[in-house]
Structures are given as structure tokens and as C-alpha cells.
Amino acid sequence: MWGKTKTKSTKIETLIGTAMEIQGDLIFSGGLHVDGKIVGNVIAEEDSHSMLVLSDQGQIEGEVRVPYVVLNGQVTGDVYASERVELSRHGQVKGNVYYNLLEMAMGAEVNGNLVHCKDEKKLLEFQSDKDEESVEGGERSSSVS
Numbered sequence: 001m002w003g004k005t006k007t008k009s010t011k012i013e014t015l016i017g018t019a020m021e022i023q024g025d026l027i028f029s030g031g032l033h034v035d036g037k038i039v040g041n042v043i044a045e046e047d048s049h050s051m052l053v054l055s056d057q058g059q060i061e062g063e064v065r066v067p068y069v070v071l072n073g074q075v076t077g078d079v080y081a082s083e084r085v086e087l088s089r090h091g092q093v094k095g096n097v098y099y100n101l102l103e104m105a106m107g108a109e110v111n112g113n114l115v116h117c118k119d120e121k122k123l124l125e126f127q128s129d130k131d132e133e134s135v136e137g138g139e140r141s142s143s144v145s
Helices: 118-137
Strands: 013-017 021-023 026-029 030-035 038-040 042-043 053-054 059-061 068-073 074-078 080-087 090-093 097-104 112-114
Touching: none
Parallel strands: 013 030, 021 038, 026 042, 030 053, 038 059, 053 068, 059 074, 068 080, 074 090, 080 097, 097 112
Antiparallel strands: none
16 A cells, blocks of 8 residues: 565475475475475475575575575575575575575574675576586596695
8 A cells, every 4th residue: 555565475385394304305386494404405496486494403405496595594505596595693504605685694604605696597507507517527626735
């Protein structure tokens, strides 16, 4: 009535409880709330407006590729969010964060790079570059003698 604002409201359709551990990639659409542990990549279906909420008890060991991400737990791997990342005060990321919009509370940690990227296509380019490296013989590494 006074002015319409668009807000993101994705209802939680999938819940991973505290006693649950998933081994393998998880591909979803809609809302996903994680209190447990996922060892594998968490990926939203293409062209979706999906949201991931990781509670302070939740853990993900793998890449996260979701348009809307709220992290209050621990992620070990890169995070790609084409829309928004919210790092709550207990949120920890051990990897790079590729984002369009970022909100970070005091106490949140990122042990990696923060890479601002407005264009969703560029976020996808980061993935294709990574895929090419793995096809060419694995991760590139350097050593100091």
C-alpha cells in the first residue's frame, strides 16, 4: 500500500537434521535448511531462486552453488551465490566466496578470497575454469624447494 518492496521468501522444503550426515552431492530447488553434515557439493537447480540456510550446527565439506545463501555454520569449500550471501556471526568459510551481494556480521570468518561478481555468467565462468583444470590432470599446485 505504501510502497511495494520485493523480498525473497523461499519456504523451507527440505530439512537435514542434526543427526543426519549425507555423503555425496546434493542438488535441490526451493529452500534447504541444514543442521547436519554434508560431505559433497550443494547445488541449486539452474534458473532457480533457491535458498540455503546453514545453521550454527551445520557443516558442508564441498562447494556451495546457490543463489541465496545464509551461513551460520561451517563451509569447507568455495561458495558461489549469484544473488546474496549472508554470513551470520558464527558463519565460517574455508574457501573463496563469489557473491553479488554480501552481508557479514561481526564474528563471521572467511579464510579465502571475497570476489564480488554482479554477473551470474561470470560466476559460471569460474566453475568452467575449475572444471577445465580438473580435466587437464587435476589441481595445479606449486612447490618451493
